[in-house]
Structure formats: structure tokens, C-alpha cells
Amino acid sequence: MPSGKRKVHAALLKRSVQTACFLLFILLLVEAASGPEALLDPGLLQQCDPLNAAGVLVTGRSLVLGILPGLFVILATIVFGRIFCGYVCPLGATIDAAGKLLTPKKRRPFLGRLRRLKEALLVAVLAAAVGGFALYSLLSPLPLLGRALSYLVLPGLTGLADLGLDALRPTAEDLGYLELARTTLDTPSVATGPTVLIILLVVLALVLVAPRLWCRALCPAGGLLGLCASRAVFRRVVDESCDGCGACARLCPMGAIPLDAPHTTDRRECTLCRTCAAICPRGSISFRFSSTGSRAALGEEVRCHRSAPAAALSRRKFISMAGGGAALGAASAVVALPQSPGRLIRPPGALPEPLFSATCVRCGLCIQACPTHTLRPSGLEEGLAGLWTPRLDTREGPCDPHCRSCGVVCPSHAIRELPLPEKTNAKIGTAIIERERCLAWNEDQHCMVCDEVCPINAIEVRPPGPGRSVQTPVVIPERCNGCGACEHACPVEGISAIRITPEDEIRLAEGSYIEEGKRRGLVFEARETEDVYGLPGNAENAYGLPQGDGGGPDGLPPGFTTD
8 A cells, every 4th residue: 555545544543533532532521411311421431541540449449340441441551552542542632633733843852761751750649649649630631631621611612602692592582482592501610720721731732842742751641551561462563674764763753663773662652653654655564463572671672772762760760759759648648728627528428538539530520510510629728639629619509419410420439329318318518507697696687598498407497586586597417418508598698607517427438328327316308398499399209318207206207216
């Protein structure tokens, strides 16, 4: 086949697979909003991230189903090389697209030794994971791209679509399309969105220095797969017709081919993109299963060439990076901003801290899936260890008692997937009333909004006290599961007069929340009327909880006792 046709076929194959994987990644992010009704598992590609799998395995000290696809990618790399980096990784596809747009006419020479940085970062990441710090989640390629899309890009596109609806609204009303005229799209803002977008733009801008510089020098997932690919049996093979022209070495986007020995390959860097085979004027290059050189030591093919990178990390660098990562992991467990320790409200079913922070991959799927937009990414409220982990902002929205989407879409099972009765019993905190801000308590104004919106009867109205003319609300802690409907609906401007605190939260790595609630004497019962979300108050169907006073012993609902 002529070289021109080979080049077209190789480029078409790569771009087609990359485009399909990138579109699947976008589709899964959008599908996350469907929660349990999603046709595909929104966390599927996130689970394929090899660094996520290795990090969760080390930090969680156990094998969970969510990391099996990532472990499969690692095993496949041992046979097929870094095919994940070349074809599947959506961040790699995005970097390639950026390279087409930003490629300068002249490039600065790339220092081969810089590519060992990704292996040094891998050592630091795994050492930090041993110390309980999920540094891997901040550098994993798929969560890095997912955060930027979930926190800023997709909300931005939704905002533009909402502006379009605003422009169409008068015309829709004139034509009688009332449903279209009344349609609005919710576009919640995320405070950390600009930060993650800047990080992504920096990663993409690195192509101005060298093609795929992130993948070649900085990505610890690439470092992990590179080590696994060092003896891959599916490889680049150069036959005897090669005349050593060096065209393949000059155009290799990963710098995997030495300029002074183009018949050899550093398999730790090769992503099987087939660029070399496409541009070879003699058709000397193919990719196939081969045992040639399989008994050679790591890097022996290229060690004798001046353009080859160092074969491995030096002992000094390995020890320094491992020590630095372990120290960072230990420090993250105790360092937090002094003004806000322990105030984050985690999603229902979240694993106990610090296991939750250690296994959460910060992918943003739960935030994308939350229908009330109460889930937001954390900043530095809990220090670096809690960065970008999901928290509830119940002033912005309540935790819908009918929803369990966050646990369904979580790829690492940092949030347990719970049935609705278990989820409602997964107490995430307790409401407290700040009487100095409450209209009823402080200003003697009639206001029972918190009681009216509470979906589980956790607020009682007490008769007016001495010197008062209105009734006052009181929270019954053993009835409150911290859903935040009261805080969201509170009419007081600014900080709500009733707030959810993490007091008495229940965080279980395993076991039943219902049984734990019984042990603690908690009583959750659904309202007999329509709830705050306007959904029918069929308590047993909606919540899996008894309705009203039930008829159990001592006036408690059936199944609950005072023991």
C-alpha cells in the first residue's frame, strides 16, 4: 500500500476510535443526570482509569468492583502496550486535538530525561496513597477532564441553551407552545470551576513545547502503563528494508523512536498510534505480535543510543519521591484550614472519613447527577486531602429523599449505592436553629416554613412561650436525617436561621443504616401530605418508611422501638 494511503488509514483509525471514546465520555457525563434510570453506567470510563484503580486499591486496602475495569486495562497493557493512552483516553484525544490547533512551526527540543518525571510522580502518588492521601485523584487523566467538563463546560453550555430559550420564549408564546415557553434550564455555578478549567488549559497548552508533553513527561497514569508495557508482545516491528531515514523518529508524537536508531522502540513510550508506519516511505514498519527481543532487559533496545531516555529512576530520586509522597500523605491527614474543620456535610452513604477522601476519585459524576444541585465540590475547607470531594450545600438545595443517584454513579464506591429506605436512614447530619436569626424566636414573627417543608416530621411547633405571641419551631434530633429541606427553604436572607451540621451523622463502610438507626434510637417517618418536592406523599412507596404515627409501641412507627 502506498505511504499516502497508509497514512490516511492509520489517522482515520486512530481518530475514529478516539472520537468514539470521547463522545462516549461526554454521553456518560450527561447520562449521570439520569441517575438510576441511566441506560449506561456513567462511571464506566472513570473505572477504566488505571491510576484510579491502583490508587483506590492502595488507599482502600481492598478490592472493590469499581476498580476491576482499571485493573483489566493494566493487565491488557502488559500484552498490547499503551493502547489505552493512544486510543481510549479522552484526555489524550483532547490533547491531540489541541495539538492540531496549537502546533507551532518550530518546536523546542524535548529533553528525553524529562519523561522520567511521570514515573517519579507515580512513585510519589502511590507513596501518598499508602499514607491515605488520594493524590492520584488530582492527577488521574479521566477525573481531570471530567472535573473541567462537569464543573464549568457543561454548565456553561446549559447556560447558553437557557439564553436561547429566553430568546425563543416570546415566539413560542405567540405560537401557542406554552410548554416550550415555560421551560427553563437550571445552571448552577461551581466556585472551583475556573480553577479546574485553568488546570486543563495548562495541560493542553503543553503541546506548544512538545507533542503530548503531558503524556510523555507528567502523567503518572502513563508512567504506570509505561512500566507495564515494557515487555508487551504486541509491538512495533521494523523489517530489513528499513534504510534508517529517521522520518518515523522525527514525527513520533511520543518520542518513542531514537533518532540514531529508528529500527528500535522504547515500548514504555509507544502508544501504538501507527504514525511511524503511516509515514514510512518504504513500508518497513508494522504492528503485530512478536517475541523478538522479549528476553532483553528493560530499555536494552535503546540504552546504547544517545537520544534514549534514562532506563529507570535513580535510587536517590526513587527514595526522595517516595519519601515526599508519604510525607504529603501523612501531613494531609492532619492539616486543614483552622476555620472549618469537620463542617462538611457528605452525601448519604459516604464512607467514613478519611476512607471517603482516600477512595473518592474526584470525578464529579455525583455532582453532575444530583437533581437538586446540593452537591458541590469542596475547596480547601478540609485542607488538600478534601479538595474537590463532594459536599452538600443545603442552602442551595436539599437532598431529595426520593433520590439515590450519587451512590449509583460513584465509580469507586466511595458513596455506597443504597436502596431508598437505607438511604433515608443514612443520617448525614442534624438541623440546628440559630434563635438569634430565627424570625419566630428572635422577632416574634409567625414563620413555620421549616416545619412545613420538612419531609420527615423532624420539626415540632411549640406553643408561644412567656412574652411571645407566635409559636416557635423546635428540631427533634432523633427524627432529623439532615436532608436540608429546612435550610434551603428558610426565608431569612443570607445565612439560614436553621442549618445542617454533621452532628450525629452515620457513616458506615458496611452494614445496615436501618439497623444502626434503630440502635441509636432514631425515628424517621414520612409526612402524610405532599412533600416539599411536590411529589405524592405515599410514604411507603417514596421513602420505604412508615407513614404518620404508625401504631407501633409507644406511638413509634412499626419496626421501631425504644430499646
